[in-house]
Amino acid sequence: MVKITIDEKQFEVENNLTIIQAARQNGIHIPHFCWHPKLSVSGNCRVCLVEVEKMPKLVIACATQVTDGMIIQTNSGRVVKARNAVLEFILINHPLDCPICDEAGECKLQDYAYKYSVGESRFEFDKVRKPKRVELGPNVMLDTERCIMCSRCIRFCDEIVNKPQLVFTQRGDHVELTTFQGQKLDNDYSMNVIDLCPVGALTSKDFRFKARVWDMSATDSVCVGCSRGCNTKMWVRNNEILRLTPRFNSSVNQYWMCDHGRLNSFKNVNAANRVNAPMFRKDGMLIDVGWDEAMARATSELKSFKKNEIAAFGSAHSTNEDNYLLAKLMNHMGVHRIDFVPHIEDAKQDSLLIKADKTPNSTGARLVGIKSDTDEYSYRAIIDDIRNGKIKALYVLDDDIAVVPEIAEVLPKLEFLVIHASNENQTMKYADVVFASSTYAEKHGTFTNFEGRVQKNKPAVSTLEHDRVLDGMPLSRLDRFGAHNDRWTKGIKRDTRASWRIINSIAAILGAKWKYNKCEDVFNEIASTNSSFYGLTYENIGVTGAMIQKSQEQVTVRS
Amino acid sequence: MENQKPIVHRKDLHWWEQFYIPQIINGMRITLSQVFRPKFTRQYPEEKWNPPASFRGRPVLVEQNGVERCVACGLCSRVCPALAIDVQASETELLKERYPVRFEINMLRCIFCGFCEEVCPEEAIVMSKEFELVFRFQEDAIFGKDKLLISADKLKDRLEYLRKNR
Numbered sequence A: 001m002v003k004i005t006i007d008e009k010q011f012e013v014e015n016n017l018t019i020i021q022a023a024r025q026n027g028i029h030i031p032h033f034c035w036h037p038k039l040s041v042s043g044n045c046r047v048c049l050v051e052v053e054k055m056p057k058l059v060i061a062c063a064t065q066v067t068d069g070m071i072i073q074t075n076s077g078r079v080v081k082a083r084n085a086v087l088e089f090i091l092i093n094h095p096l097d098c099p100i101c102d103e104a105g106e107c108k109l110q111d112y113a114y115k116y117s118v119g120e121s122r123f124e125f126d127k128v129r130k131p132k133r134v135e136l137g138p139n140v141m142l143d144t145e146r147c148i149m150c151s152r153c154i155r156f157c158d159e160i161v162n163k164p165q166l167v168f169t170q171r172g173d174h175v176e177l178t179t180f181q182g183q184k185l186d187n188d189y190s191m192n193v194i195d196l197c198p199v200g201a202l203t204s205k206d207f208r209f210k211a212r213v214w215d216m217s218a219t220d221s222v223c224v225g226c227s228r229g230c231n232t233k234m235w236v237r238n239n240e241i242l243r244l245t246p247r248f249n250s251s252v253n254q255y256w257m258c259d260h261g262r263l264n265s266f267k268n269v270n271a272a273n274r275v276n277a278p279m280f281r282k283d284g285m286l287i288d289v290g291w292d293e294a295m296a297r298a299t300s301e302l303k304s305f306k307k308n309e310i311a312a313f314g315s316a317h318s319t320n321e322d323n324y325l326l327a328k329l330m331n332h333m334g335v336h337r338i339d340f341v342p343h344i345e346d347a348k349q350d351s352l353l354i355k356a357d358k359t360p361n362s363t364g365a366r367l368v369g370i371k372s373d374t375d376e377y378s379y380r381a382i383i384d385d386i387r388n389g390k391i392k393a394l395y396v397l398d399d400d401i402a403v404v405p406e407i408a409e410v411l412p413k414l415e416f417l418v419i420h421a422s423n424e425n426q427t428m429k430y431a432d433v434v435f436a437s438s439t440y441a442e443k444h445g446t447f448t449n450f451e452g453r454v455q456k457n458k459p460a461v462s463t464l465e466h467d468r469v470l471d472g473m474p475l476s477r478l479d480r481f482g483a484h485n486d487r488w489t490k491g492i493k494r495d496t497r498a499s500w501r502i503i504n505s506i507a508a509i510l511g512a513k514w515k516y517n518k519c520e521d522v523f524n525e526i527a528s529t530n531s532s533f534y535g536l537t538y539e540n541i542g543v544t545g546a547m548i549q550k551s552q553e554q555v556t557v558r559s
Numbered sequence B: 001m002e003n004q005k006p007i008v009h010r011k012d013l014h015w016w017e018q019f020y021i022p023q024i025i026n027g028m029r030i031t032l033s034q035v036f037r038p039k040f041t042r043q044y045p046e047e048k049w050n051p052p053a054s055f056r057g058r059p060v061l062v063e064q065n066g067v068e069r070c071v072a073c074g075l076c077s078r079v080c081p082a083l084a085i086d087v088q089a090s091e092t093e094l095l096k097e098r099y100p101v102r103f104e105i106n107m108l109r110c111i112f113c114g115f116c117e118e119v120c121p122e123e124a125i126v127m128s129k130e131f132e133l134v135f136r137f138q139e140d141a142i143f144g145k146d147k148l149l150i151s152a153d154k155l156k157d158r159l160e161y162l163r164k165n166r
């Protein structure tokens, strides 16, 4: 430990830290473009200059280690002057693109120019022109003029992904970022450079020009692309998700997320093929009906089967609460054949984030009771028994099980099939009753990731079930001030319900006396009755998640 | 009771004032003198008024060479205190990269403050001289690009005024 003084305040910090790290730990912000906590130090942007007593020149805070008794000034006259000069230099060749730049509103250069520069340029010559609208790869656009040569993107590819794909060419003010000859920026994590880029040089092709950042609300969410469960922010405008960005969690995903999760784990929420109302089959066709009708039909039909003729599939796509209540409902009905269908893709995994299990909650589903005690009850055995006619009715929680060919083959044999579905899918073709369920973006719930971390998910998109204001959902400026007759508040609100709520209503019809008002009630019951979740409450899971009691249960995913 | 205001008695009229006749004659004199002065009233709507360049009528989008100048930056929408403007950007092949696929101003919300004009980095939205706005349905009050786009030559007055008063 060493004693240092920053801006007249004394701190005691570890001795191998740099000034910028020590300051950050103590809540002092030193402006920086090229420095990033998870990347190597390159020290090229020069905006982190600070004054250290007895040092003749200003030093860069990102590459200077603290020593005992160091006295640092981050706002002295010399520092302020130098920072302004650095910004003036950077702005010499930076185009006046803010009106057409997607980064505007979350741009470090904009922010620092406001905060630390006097906003005047003495430079009268034309700016250097470089290529704009360059496709660096399948997901990333580059505007070479906007690049301030901080090299964060290059270091990310080199150091984090281990795929050197980006490089600088030329010299001086003609430096240009490009990909290596014949290469593209196409690694599985390429879109993280968009978040890393302090300016709008690297932008998302998918989100390009879709919305201004200040018009969206951001909700803390969890990616459902695989069993890692990267923490995300879900950006919503007019009840439509427009982009996902990673949210820092040191125990799960650091600052990153993969391109697959970022692009593909939310598109179904606003897709045209959403199931907007409950349905049942009449004369061979699925028709829209009311909730009560659909439930009455499902329950009366289920009652007409013997206990051992019914089976249920939980879902590793669904939350702990959904699965727990399904298990509880089956238990109430005396049905013991329950399992879920795993979705493992061994070819698609790596050592950084991406896991082979393409569902967010197989650990949780198993722990809350979606499992077979013996092989006789496993999902394969259930399929066999459907084939040989022993199982006649099946209840399926949010999972398109018919994508597995051997399941699609036996589904026509069923006499009765109830499913929860958020989007039209293969399984629907065989279903007799379809409950319109909310996606993960429209409900509260918890997921348990591959290592047993329970993480909370919050609704970002509202359905008829909630009201943005009353339910405390994040509000954008437009949500806050919009009236009912403004077009930008007229985003579709669907008549879907969270799966646990649907099961709760069915159980009530079947005579169960459950009392759950909120998702929280379900989770707290799980925590108080299930030893793996012992000690957890919905409250104390917090924003970064909490670990289950591992010793109680073997946490492995079976394929 | 103590807080009550004291009753103010009106001053009694002077004996000369109590006559009334001189007062009436004086009033008639003023009326008569007005009759022979030039008229300021206008036979609106038969007779139209052409407002000066400084007038803030409904905001319109400036069209130049067949396209809007607007790059759909959304600043007008952000600054509008009445939240009247809705802009959706998209990509164009033109040099400006962005353009508004949808640009709507809700004229029931607009309060003619002119902030949108002031904030626009492209001089793409300006206050016109139009002030006659009548609608039968709320929906009709939402002006899309079809109603908003006005060619630059028709807005010369205002554009010049803006340059002079920057």
Ligand code: SF4
Pocket: A146, A147, A148, A149, A150, A151, A152, A153, A154, A177, A193, A196, A197, A198, A199, A201, A202
């Ligand atoms: S593209 Fe962005 S991240 Fe990459 S060097 Fe340029 S400014 Fe830095």
Ligand code: SF4
Pocket: A223, A224, A225, A226, A227, A228, A229, A230, A253, A256, A257, A258, A259, A260, A261, A262, A265, A353, A354, A355
């Ligand atoms: S690694 Fe998995 S959880 Fe993380 S972003 Fe990718 S798909 Fe989503």
Ligand code: SF4
Pocket: A099, B069, B070, B071, B072, B073, B074, B075, B076, B077, B087, B116, B119, B120, B121, B122, B123, B124, B125
């Ligand atoms: S401020 Fe100007 S350029 Fe920006 S969206 Fe409005 S009209 Fe278009």
Ligand code: SF4
Pocket: B059, B076, B079, B080, B081, B082, B083, B084, B085, B105, B109, B110, B111, B112, B113, B114, B115, B116, B117
């Ligand atoms: S004049 Fe004022 S109220 Fe009307 S659209 Fe412009 S900024 Fe909004």
